[in-house]
Amino acid sequence: MAQNPSCDSANWDNVKAFLALYREQDYQAAAESLEIDGSTLRRKIQSLEAVLGYSLFVRENHRWVLAPGTEDVLNAALDMEIATRQFFGVTPGDKGGVIKFSIPFVFLNQFSDVLIEFRKIYPAFTFDISSDTRFVDLEREGFDFAIRLARPISNMNSIKIKRLGTFGLGVYGAASYLDDIVKKFGKDALREKAELIKTGIGFSYKSHDFVFGLLDWEQLGFYGKIKIVCDDLESCATFCDKGAGLAILPNFLAHRYSDMSCVYDASETLMAELWLVSRLDMKSNWQIALGNMLSVKSKELEVS
Known part of the structure; x- marks a missing residue:
């Protein structure tokens, strides 16, 4: 059977560069994650593109994103990454232990699959998970x-x-609730008459750049009265789904509820960020693997 000549030219370092740029969407950040300089990263990407015969990334909204039609390349690269880790096995520094992880409950649905998949690669590890809404102190609480x-x-x-x-x-509301407001006050009354559900902050966020701590209903053009305050997003969504009022929700969360309707899409001007915080050095194979797997899964939230 004839061998594809491009396979002989394949270079795992170049594939790693491809995955780093896909995850970071920025050359400088991707280069730093690989501990190389930006020019080296560009050469690796160009070398891989030369082997494949087409461009892998395009510039979009100040980010480098996958070029259309390259999804199969991404999937193959991800499979290659997992297979490489499985081939070399668990390194001496990765013999296992308990990983204590704080994940807000609203994200457990997304990231539980990642943690399960991670344990298939590193079965010696055990997860100790807290789904508290507060910002835990990593050092003090271990x-x-x-x-x-x-x-x-x-x-x-x-x-x-x-x-x-x-x-x-x-801004979301249950379809039945929206219909009731329109019937009572008219189709233009939602911004004035709808009751509001607020995401309350029950913990200090001053040490963080926290978009939910700065949300203002009036800035979004809604002037109803706040009737319910919840300290977590899942509770806000639950009350909203049951017709208690309008709530500002992540799009991926609102889309879990079949009766939920979008009253105002703020995605163009209001974006929230998701961060992984660690008290570890993020240099061990298992730490890098976990961080990368979480990054890949997080991309799904952007398009939900």
Whole structure:
């Protein structure tokens, strides 16, 4: 059977460069994640494109994103990454242990699959998971990782951070509730008459750049009265789905509810960020693998 000559030219380092740029969507950030300079990263991407015969990335909204039609290349690269880790096995520094992880409950649906898949590659590890809505103190409470809805802006010397992705927000309401408002007050009354559900902050967020702490209904053009305050997004969505009023929700969360309708899509102007925070050095194979797997999964939130 004749061998594809491009396979002989394949280079795993170039594939790693491809995956790094896909995850970071920025040459400088991708180069830093690989601990190489930007020019070296560009050469690796160009070399891979020369082997394949087409461009892999395009510039879009100040980010480098996959070129149309390259999804199969991405899937093959991800499979190659997992197969490579399985081939070389668990390194001496990755013999296992307990990973203490803080994940807000609203994200468990997304990231539980990642943690299950991670354990297939590193079965010696055990996860100890907290789904508390507050921002845990990693050092004081002994957590290894935390997924947060905000970028830490203090204590930067003692922790490592990695942006996992972004997701859009919108104003949502149950379709039945919206119909009731229109019937009572007219189709233009939603912004004035609808009752509101607020995401309350029951913990300090001043050490973080936290978009949910700055949300203002009036800035979005809604002037109803706040009737319910919840300290987590899942509870806000539940009350909203049951017809208690309008809520500002991540699009991916609202789309889980079949009766939920978008009243105002704020994605163009209002984006929230998702961050991985770690008190570990993020240099071990298993730490890098976990961070990369979480990054890939986070991309799904952007298009939900």
